[in-house]
Amino acid sequence: MGLTLGGLASGMDTGAIIEALVGVKRTPITRMEERKTQANARLTALKTFDTKLDSLLAKVDGLETGRDLLANKATASSETNLSATAYSSATPGSYQVKVGQLAQVEKAVYQGVADKSTTTFGTGTLRLGHDGLDAVAYPDGYVDIAIDESNNTLEGMRDAINAKSADSGVTASIINDGSGTPYRLVLTGKTVKDANITLDASNLTGGAALPVKDTAVSSAARQAIVQVDGVTIRSDSNTLTEAIPGVTLDLKQSAAGFDSGAPDWNAVTATNITVTTDNAGIQKKVEDFVSAFNDLLKASQDEALANDGGIQVVMRTLRGKLYNTTDATGLYQLGVKTEKDGSLTVDTTKLGKAISDNLAGVKSLLAGDDLTVKGIGDLLKESLVSFTSPTTGVLANRQSIIESSIRSLDKEIARGEERLTAYEEQLTAQFSAMEQLVSSMNSQGNYFSQQAAIWANM
Incomplete structure (x- = not known):
């Protein structure tokens, strides 16, 4: 049986030596794992940014036309x-x-029976009619329902009628009124056109007579x-x-x-x-837009997106739509101010006054004239639709590339781990062989020492 590692024969901590050597070999794998962690963080940040873009687009939808803006x-x-x-x-x-x-739709309530599952009625064809049936599909004004020994109870008829409800537009149910004959069939029309509901049982033979409609509690459409x-x-x-x-x-x-x-x-x-x-509703739409813009800004400042030129292009483009250099108009006229950190704030008093005093001007600024002149909402939406496109959007290819890179790293890490495991097994075998050799040499040395002592005594 081989010796256990640990330097029992050589006196060296072979386990620590192996661990150190394997650790050196692990360095490339560690670097790949760090790259994967960074890639995952970047992917998460990009997806968050993309989600915030969608949210901002939803808010801009409420500003781009007069119909949407003027609540x-x-x-x-x-x-x-x-x-x-x-x-x-x-x-x-x-x-x-x-x-x-x-x-109200019609509810035809029928007189009760003592048992809904054992009382049996006639078999044959039950005909259900009402005024709302398609005259072409049902020229005689009835939908035919087959009744046989498998469904000639009150429950069976209910189920058979419901099986034809797509054709007839009528649904059936059973209620319990608590009397001696408590179980009542109730037929309910789908629309008010399903009026004058009738059940024609004249083609049923045998069994108990089908209960008649209770006009006192039925309600017409x-x-x-x-x-x-x-x-x-x-x-x-x-x-x-x-x-x-x-x-x-x-x-x-x-x-x-x-x-x-x-x-x-x-x-x-x-x-x-x-x-x-609804002036308050208009003001809330502007405030909701500002809040969504600030959420997007915060997402763009994620550490994982530092120095990302594409993200900065998006933010610069959107920010550029908030002010028109041609005629010097912009959201500042509604009390929307850009702070030093790039976020937007709203002077609610100024915004409310602009809406109450010059609603037409607010509409023109945000929604244009809904024909040829574009407002801030129109310009923002054009950019946002482009940025959020699942095929041509600025983020679509980036996410795909990062996901592909993560998959490649996973494969490289797996292959590296396999090589590292083989390397560790190789070291273990080599050190184990060395320990066995040293142990054997130690045994031989001890034997010679013993023989030398005997010879000296002789």
């Missing part, structure tokens, strides 16, 4: 009956809205009915997008006792809607 808001005198949301296309003004009736400035509007939805241009109305509550056939609008409470320019 509006709608204020309702009460939100009991409805709520209103204004968009940039809305025209400032006042409107009077009365909600007479809410839209109906449209929403509102009045806007005296004009009556009907809608299939409780969300109205064209009753007031640029404003979405969400209907919440109908008038009590409203008669759709003979409406008495004088008895319906009016909600006043006021649409105004």
Whole structure:
């Protein structure tokens, strides 16, 4: 059995010697690992910078056209009956809205049965009809549903109807009303056009009779009915997008006792809607842009991007769009100031005054005329779209090159580790052989010494 390393025979710390020699050989690998660490840091910093560019582009989108910049808001005198949301296309003004009736889809509720899974009905063809069926696809006004011994229970019929819901537009469910025959089939239309839902069971044979519709608790489909400035509007939805241009109305509550056939609008409470320019919203868009620009600046100053000419080109280009040397206009007119460190700050008082006193001028500065004259928002967007392009952007090739370099380093490091392992194994074998040789020589020396002592005594 060979001797264990550690200098037992030679007296040398062979383990330390091997470790030192391997350490010398590891130097190239250590340098590659350092290069990989730097490359990863640079890649992370570039991706962060790219993300901040996308964020800045999103904020610039809110400045580049008058439609996007000139935010509006709608204020309702009460939100009991409805709520209103204004968009940039809305025209400032006042409107009077009365909600007479809410839209609702039809719910056909059928009488109950004692058990939903064991009570069996007839088999054959169950026909489901309503007014909203496509007359071309279903000329007789019915969707046929096959019922056999596998699905002739209430649960089975529910599932069979739902399997055809893409065709019929009707979904089925089962409710439990807690009575002696609690399980009720409920058919619900998809839209208000799916009215007068019926089930024709005349082609079913055998089994129990299918429950009939309970008209006392069923609810018919109906449209929403509102009045806007005296004009009556009907809608299939409780969300109205064209009753007031640029404003979405969400209907919440109908008038009590409203008669759709003979409406008495004088008895319906009016909600006043006021649409105004949202100056605070415009100011926030400018402030959000400044915040996003500062985030980008901070990302550009990452230590891993030091002396990166491409990043500096991006920042210089964007900063150059904030001021027009031709006519001396710029964001400074809105109270946006460049600090010594390159960051932007906003004088909110000056910005608010510019918006309230000269909204047209603010629009012209930021969005141009939306035709031929470009504003700061247009110029910034042109550059940002170019910089953030996934194929031609300034960062696209850089990230690809760095990722390729990291993959190459990984391969070189792996090969270096393999060579280093082989080198360490070689040293271990050599030193082990040396220890064994020294041990053998020591043994021979001891033997000769013993023999010499014996000879001397003789």
